[in-house]
Amino acid sequence: MTTPFGTRLRAAMDARGPLCVGIDPHASLLADWGLGDDVAGLERFTRTVVDALAERVAVLKPQSAFFERFGSRGIAVLERAVADARAAGALVLMDAKRGDIGSTMAAYASAYLDPAGPLFSDAVTVSPYLGFGSLRPALDAARAAGAGVFALALTSNPEGAEVQHAVRPDGTTVAATVLAALKAENAAEAAEGRLGSYGAVVGATLGGTAHRLGADLAIDGPLLAPGIGAQGATPADLPAVFGAAVRNVVPSVSRGVLRHGPDAASLVAAASRMADEVRAVAE
Numbered sequence: 001m002t003t004p005f006g007t008r009l010r011a012a013m014d015a016r017g018p019l020c021v022g023i024d025p026h027a028s029l030l031a032d033w034g035l036g037d038d039v040a041g042l043e044r045f046t047r048t049v050v051d052a053l054a055e056r057v058a059v060l061k062p063q064s065a066f067f068e069r070f071g072s073r074g075i076a077v078l079e080r081a082v083a084d085a086r087a088a089g090a091l092v093l094m095d096a097k098r099g100d101i102g103s104t105m106a107a108y109a110s111a112y113l114d115p116a117g118p119l120f121s122d123a124v125t126v127s128p129y130l131g132f133g134s135l136r137p138a139l140d141a142a143r144a145a146g147a148g149v150f151a152l153a154l155t156s157n158p159e160g161a162e163v164q165h166a167v168r169p170d171g172t173t174v175a176a177t178v179l180a181a182l183k184a185e186n187a188a189e190a191a192e193g194r195l196g197s198y199g200a201v202v203g204a205t206l207g208g209t210a211h212r213l214g215a216d217l218a219i220d221g222p223l224l225a226p227g228i229g230a231q232g233a234t235p236a237d238l239p240a241v242f243g244a245a246v247r248n249v250v251p252s253v254s255r256g257v258l259r260h261g262p263d264a265a266s267l268v269a270a271a272s273r274m275a276d277e278v279r280a281v282a283e
């Protein structure tokens, strides 16, 4: 049986530093790197990032949208990136943010969480906003494969609050309900003293807002914190946002590292500076 994702993630964070670097080949970044906004540019960009960082950072997070926009040839680049990054020892978090009715969710689960599939990843991002229960096929597929799932709880964009801060009839917020459901999924791993495999996405940009969730952030699983760099947050913001849960935070940076390319040494230096800054506040 494969070691569960949460356990593998904790080991990778300890060994490599707690950092996720996103692979987001924006058209503007391709241009900045002197590459065409075409499949050849996408491939060169992706390969450069994977070659530079997959042996060094804990998690690489390809953003599927930037590959999908090139159709099947873009997906082929994504497949190769997933395989190469995993072979080099990085955990791959597929940023697909899927969410659908349960029966369709089962197909998404087989796309990303079936070890026999060409896009099989260590974990995938999902949206719980069709109801947390609709994610069941993905949660079960992840458990079977030793993979992980990150559900959106409090996203980094300002528009998220209108849904995520909404208060239910029982007085809890929608986001707190998602966090509680993730904690329940992590119970078995937590009982063994392990980091759970079911993570939440909580933006690093939220200032004091997330911290007001306080104990709700204690989901016994990882907290992916995007929003560092281009969206304005810094590692120094993490303790205020996450409080005691900061130890389980995996900060995620895309453009803030990628803008240092195409030089591989500069990409490595940017990622390692960021990992050092995070380590300094998380310990």
Ligand SMILES: O=C(O)c1cc(=O)[nH]c(=O)n1[C@@H]1O[C@H](COP(=O)(O)O)[C@@H](O)[C@H]1O
Binding pocket: 022, 024, 063, 095, 125, 154, 155, 156, 157, 201, 202, 203, 226, 227, 228, 229, 230, 231, 252, 253, 254, 255, 256
């Ligand atoms: O799930 C995510 O990764 C995510 C959730 C969220 O709340 N906010 C957010 O920015 N993201 C993703 O994180 C990346 C942020 O990129 P940068 O702003 O360039 O660091 C993008 O791929 C977003 O889709």
